[in-house]
Amino acid sequence: MKKVRKAIIPAAGLGTRFLPATKAMAKEMLPIVDKPTIQFIVEEAIASGIEEILVVTGKSKRSIEDHFDSNIELEENLKEKNKLELLRLVEETTKIKLHFIRQSYPKGLGDAVLHAKAFVGDEPFVVMLGDDLMEDEVPLTKQLIDEYNKNKASNIAVMEVPKEETSKYGIINPERQVGKKLYNVRNFVEKPKPEEAPSNLAIIGRYLLTPEIFNILETQKPGAGNEIQLTDAIDKLNTTQRVFAHVFTGKRYDVGDKFGFMQTSIQYGLTHPEIKDSLCQYIIDLGKELEGKSNKSK
Structure with a gap:
């Protein structure tokens, strides 16, 4: 069984919900007090044992690369002024093994993940969405990795949401509970109407997937919003190999x-x-x- 070492962070969205702030600034660089939202995601990945991260970017996202790159002039200035604590904070962002690839056209989350095929190869990997910040004693990504180490299958993070909000999420149709926080899944439904939703367990932005998902994404037809939906590909994957749903009981913040x-x-x-x-x-x-x-x- 191969170790889970790699993570994908899709960051190519236009950030229209935060206009005009995101007209010339990457949504993922909007700060929570003094830390960009994407840095919280990267820190969760590192705390979970991830070794390499691919960030899928788009136009006007260069500031993300700059943030995680070294800034020699700034670092030297902080050293000269003996601002060692600030220097430590700046240097922390440059010690992470990050890779970047651009998604030229916004074709959906499934297409963004497909851009990582060469980076992932034949290894299991995690997908971490930047709109969801998770807080728990054990990082959610680490929880998914722990499940994978036991069941050797794809594991998707889900959380209970109000029934009237199911149209905002991918929703699972649970078959039966197989562990304290784990469900077998009959099928996955992308953004169903509340009256048609099979449950109120929603996919919340953390996925651990096996590499077979790429073969499905390569031929996946557009779904909701005329985009390549990752949920649709996961639903198809579930017909050939098990995909489990892991219930997250910590605190979730929707910064999107x-x-x-x-x-x-x-x-x-x-x-x-x-x-x-x-x-x-x-x-x-x-x-x-x-x-x-x-x-x-x-």
Whole structure:
């Protein structure tokens, strides 16, 4: 059994939900306090034992490559001014083995993953979507790798969502529970209407896949949104080899949504050593102010 060593981070989206901020800036570089969202994803991969990462980018995404590249002038300036803690933070982003490839046309997540075929070869790999930040004692990617080491099959992360939100996700049709957090899956459905959804267990942006998925993606026809859907390919893979669903019970932050992005910024800020106390006090004071306004309006 081959070790899971490689990860793919699709980052070619246009970021239209964050316009005008993303007109000339990569969505993945929007900061949560002082750290770009994509860095959280990379850090999860490293903490899970991933050794190499391929970032699938698109136009106007050069800033991602620059972020993870060395900046000699900046590093020398920080050394001269003895700003060693800031130097450490800057150097941390350059010690990661990253590769980049460009997706020239936005044909969907399945097409983005297919761009990684040569990089992955015949090894199992993980796909990590940048819109989902996961928080748990054991990183979610590591949880999927641990499952793979036991069942030697593809494992997809899922989480319960409100029934009315199933049209936003790929949804699993569970066959039976085979472990504490593991399901056999009858089939996968991409963005079903709430009344047609087979469950409320939604795919949440972490996939561990076997390399056979590439053979399917090469002939996969466009699905929802006229795009090559990874969920459709996974559903087909499930007809020839087992694909399990692993239920995530930690905290998920959707930074692809404006409100979710703000929630994440506040939550991260409340743990940030430089601002946590001031931010906490500000929220308390703001809460009192808003409560006063609410009482006056009654």
